[in-house]
Amino acid sequence: MRNKLFSLSFVMALSLSTALTGCGSNNNNNTGAAATEQPVATTAPETATNAPAEATKEPAAGGADISGKITFLTNRTDMIGKEYDEYLKxxxxxxxxxxxELEASQTDYNQQSKVRMASGELPDIMFIPTIPNSDLPKYFAELDDLGLNDQITFKDFKSFEGKLYGITTGNSTSGIVYNKKAFADAGITEVPKTWDDFLAACEKLKANGVIPLASNFKDKWPLNDWVYAVPRIIEGKADFPNDKLGSDTPFTMDNGYGKSFSLLRELNEKGYLEKDINSTNWEQSKKDIASGKFAMYFLGNWVINQITGAGTTSDNVGFFPLPYDNSGTPVAPLSPDFFYAVAKDSKHVDAAKAFVKWMIEESGYEDFAGFISPLKGKESTLPQLKEFQSTGVVLQEGTVDNATVTEISNKAQLDLPAVLQEFVLAKDPQTVFDKWNKAWAKAKKDLGH
Structure with a gap:
């Protein structure tokens, strides 16, 4: 897929629009996972069968001809007993x-899913973990017969050999989500448009007794945008991660990785993050953003609704692009979130597919979660997206990483959020890059690339 840059207004006009991606209360966010190189390849379990999936039947009026009991493994533990009950009704x-039947993921969703795949005990419906697309047919049923192929965004992300295996639950962009009252109380009258403006705003917030940016550093997954989105934007290349294939030293201080990682390091060195970044707490941070104890997140717009649900009003929460340099030209990523999939060996494939299609078309989940809809043509209900749009932001559509990047990354045990953690805390960040460049080069050589 070639790189694409869209103005947000153009994205809206083309109907890639509406609300953003979300994580559950158990910290299992996967924003932009499909566009990242954060994989651990999983091989098909020996117990998996190759029997053809039950054919999907077109439902009669009311869908009364489709029956069966199915299980949906979800990361949104916060919705069980609440929104999910209304959806199921x-x-x-x-x-x-x-x-x-809803099954809650109480641990890391990605890892739990891989364990289930290895055991051959998959739920009927789940989100696809980070596995090579070539493995999709081993585990999941084709979804081309749902009649959504011409309507959905990011259709190629979870496809293999022309067959569709996953549909995004929603799309997101990333930016600065902020408490408007905290800004006003600190004397910040305009949202920052350059990195220097951003640092100046952070200094005003700090001087007013407010922690400028909640990083949730310890939890690691909230760092995803710094390692998967910002490097691509800085380089102006959606497929920048694939450049690693032509290098034995992909991590340098003057490329997208070094420049992005250095931004967070600078914020930490200036005291603009939590006082103890090794003991952060995701759930508490939402309440602290809502109350104004913390001023900002750098996350996807999926988090906006979660902040308003943590103790503030929607009109107190704003959203603007991260000004990662001093150009004054905002660019932000457009990424898919988790992808629905149906287990290939489900006893009720038709029922599972009916539920996936209903969730995409009729549930309204994307608005609740704060997503941009997976369907072309549905507009967002979030006023914060209108504020984001007013900045003239350009959206960079994510692309699928080369499978060889995934293979080498797995071999090198490369975990980019963990590398960022090392980089931020290191006495000399160059030593961190030296370490992982060496691991990358060795894995690349060992695999014959």
Whole structure:
């Protein structure tokens, strides 16, 4: 897929629009995962069968001809007993003979999913973990028969040999989500448009007794945008991670990785992050942003609704692009979130597919989660996206990483958020890059690349 830059207004016009991606209360965010190089390859379990999946039947009026009990493994533990109950009630009005059982992921979703895949005990519906697309047919049923191929965004991300295996739950962009009152109380009258402006705003917030940016450093996953999105934007190349294939030293201080990582390091050195970044708490941070104890997140717009749910009003939460340099020209990523998939060996593939299609078309989940809709043509209900748009931001559409990048990264045990943690805390950050350049070069050589 070639790189694309879209103005946000153009994205809206083309209907890649509406609300953003979300993580559950158990910290299992995967924003932009499909566009990242954060994989651990999983081989098919020996117990997996190659029997053809049950054919999907076109539902009769009301879907009464489709039946079965299916399980959906979700990371959104915060929605169980709440929004999911309302979804299932509405779903059963259309499909009265399908029983959906929700299974909550209480640990790292990506890792838990891989364990389930290795054991051959998959739920009927799940989100696709970070595995090579070539492995998708081993585990999941084709979704081309849902009639959504011409309507969905990021169709190629979870496809293999022309077959669709996953559909994004929603799309997101990343930026600075901020508490407007905290800004006003610190005397900040305009959102920062350059990195120097951003640092000046952080200094005003700090002087006013507010922690400028909640990094949630310890939890690691909130650092994803710094390692997967910002380097691509700085380089002006959505497929920048693939440049690693032509180098034995992909991590340098003057390329996208070094420049992006140095931004967070600078914020930490200036005292603009949490006082003890090794003991951060995700759930508490949402309450602290809502109360104004913390002023900002750098995350996807999926988090906006979670902040308003943590104790403030929507009109107190704003959203603007991260001004990562002094050019004054804002660019932000457009990325898919988790991808729905149906287990290939489900006993009720047709029922599972009906639920996935209903979630995409009718549930309204994307608005609740604060996503840009996976469907072309649905507009966001989030006023914060209108503020974001007013900056003239350009959106860089994510691309699929080369499978060889994934292979080498796995071999080198390369975990970019963990590398960033090392980089920020190191006495000499160059030594961190030296270490991982060596690991990359060795893995590349060992694999014959």
């Amino acid at each position: 509405r779903f059963n009005e259309k499909y009265p003979n399908i029983e959906v």
